[in-house]
Amino acid sequence: MTYDFDKPLSLRGKHVSKYDSISRVYGTDDPDVIPMWVADMDFPAAPAILAALQAEIDLGYMGYFGDNARADRAVANWYKTRHGWDVDPGCVRYTHGVVSGFGDVLATYSAPGDAVIVFSPVYHAFYRQIENMGRKVVESHLVQRDGQFYMDLDALQAALTGREKVVTFCSPHNPGGRIWSVDEIKELAAFCARNDLILLSDEIHMDLTFPGVSFVPTAVAAPECLDRLVVLTAASKGFNVAGAETGLLLAPDAMVRAKVDKVIADRESSPNRFGMAIVCAAFEESADWSDAVRAYLAENNRIFTERMSLIPGVSVMEMQSTYLSWVDFSALGMSDAELLKRHIDAKVAPNPGTQFGTGGAGHMRFNLALPRATMLEAIDRIERAFGDLQ
Numbered sequence: 001m002t003y004d005f006d007k008p009l010s011l012r013g014k015h016v017s018k019y020d021s022i023s024r025v026y027g028t029d030d031p032d033v034i035p036m037w038v039a040d041m042d043f044p045a046a047p048a049i050l051a052a053l054q055a056e057i058d059l060g061y062m063g064y065f066g067d068n069a070r071a072d073r074a075v076a077n078w079y080k081t082r083h084g085w086d087v088d089p090g091c092v093r094y095t096h097g098v099v100s101g102f103g104d105v106l107a108t109y110s111a112p113g114d115a116v117i118v119f120s121p122v123y124h125a126f127y128r129q130i131e132n133m134g135r136k137v138v139e140s141h142l143v144q145r146d147g148q149f150y151m152d153l154d155a156l157q158a159a160l161t162g163r164e165k166v167v168t169f170c171s172p173h174n175p176g177g178r179i180w181s182v183d184e185i186k187e188l189a190a191f192c193a194r195n196d197l198i199l200l201s202d203e204i205h206m207d208l209t210f211p212g213v214s215f216v217p218t219a220v221a222a223p224e225c226l227d228r229l230v231v232l233t234a235a236s237k238g239f240n241v242a243g244a245e246t247g248l249l250l251a252p253d254a255m256v257r258a259k260v261d262k263v264i265a266d267r268e269s270s271p272n273r274f275g276m277a278i279v280c281a282a283f284e285e286s287a288d289w290s291d292a293v294r295a296y297l298a299e300n301n302r303i304f305t306e307r308m309s310l311i312p313g314v315s316v317m318e319m320q321s322t323y324l325s326w327v328d329f330s331a332l333g334m335s336d337a338e339l340l341k342r343h344i345d346a347k348v349a350p351n352p353g354t355q356f357g358t359g360g361a362g363h364m365r366f367n368l369a370l371p372r373a374t375m376l377e378a379i380d381r382i383e384r385a386f387g388d389l390q
């Protein structure tokens with residue numbers, strides 16, 4: 001089947017965060033601003049997902065959801081066939097989004113005052129969640145070599161205080177789409193074992209690899225760490241269904257699972273029934289949509305990288321996955337406020353890099369999951385906005 005990702009959708013005024021929150025977040029009411037911030041796609045969901053939702057409507061029942069067995073099998077089968085992890089369906093749990101599952105893991109394995117490690121710059125909600133729960137964020141700064149992020153575990157080892165309980169690993173990495181190698185994941189697993197830390201692997205972007213690139217789940221790269229591993233993931237990014245707020249938590253070790261289960265049971269909530277229908281339709285029936293969207297995103301990324309890299313003083317991180325491009329404007333010597341103002345004046349709204357913690361200054365994160373013509377218009381605007389510097 002072919003899919004038309006070029007067709008613009010009319011999303012303003014439809015309770016779409018990236019459009020309808022621009023005014024609150026960026027302070028502009030201009031309806032012409034191109035949103036390149038919130039991490040979802042300006043594309044309709046896969047037909048099988050829409051059909052599954054229609055079936056729920058036809059059923060006409062909106063009460064609590066029960067019996068996760070089909071979704072458990074769909075998740076396990078997807079991991080096995082797409083990513084090579086032969087995980088027991090009995091390991092799968094459901095949360096109200098990945099960030100909420102992140103909170104469940106922190107509640108299980110840390111107490112207020114404990115420290116939680118993140119590799120910065122990284123997805124901003126990690127910081128918020130850790131701090132809101134009274135834990136302390138410890139940033140381990142990613143270093144850049146040859147335009148790629150690398151972890152510096154020696155520096156992290158030297159900085160440990162003994163209060164650290166959990167390592168938050170974003171794989172693939174957001175921003176910049178880095179696919180961590182098997183060796184890197186093994187080294188991180190060994191680091192966690194050495195320091196008795198829980199390894200929380202956020203694999204929400206696993207299905208957004210560019211064609212020809214393989215994602216390696218942490219459990220596959222480092223099976224030796226299963227007794228301290230919790231995986232958080234979702235269909236939400238790969239299939240553009242984030243509004244369903246249905247996260248997946250996989251704990252392959254029985255002891256880990258028992259502990260997390262206690263926290264989940266204390267919440268006394270059942271999965272979102274529409275989210276469960278979506279998870280099944282995505283993983284059981286939408287592989288070809290996923291392949292098509294990945295190819296489209298890869299081409300958007302190729303064009304964006306090529307064009308943006310021609311702007312003097314601007315460099316773009318080479319991505320292997322995701323649609324969240326990490327662009328370095330620091331050579332221009334502008335303040336972060338000026339950098340953002342220039343973009344907003346040009347009617348383009350990316351995320352300021354400072355949202356992603358240390359290492360984010362002088363950067364912007366651009367969401368490239370939009371119809372190509374819209375993306376090209378955004379690039380034209382950025383070129384003009386920075387033209388006076390050339």
Ligand SMILES: Cc1ncc(COP(=O)(O)O)c(C=O)c1O
Nearest residue numbers: 039097098099100123174202204
């Ligand atoms: C790494 C990462 N984790 C989690 C999330 C959010 O997950 P959810 O909306 O399911 O809470 C995002 C969204 O961009 C993300 O990039």
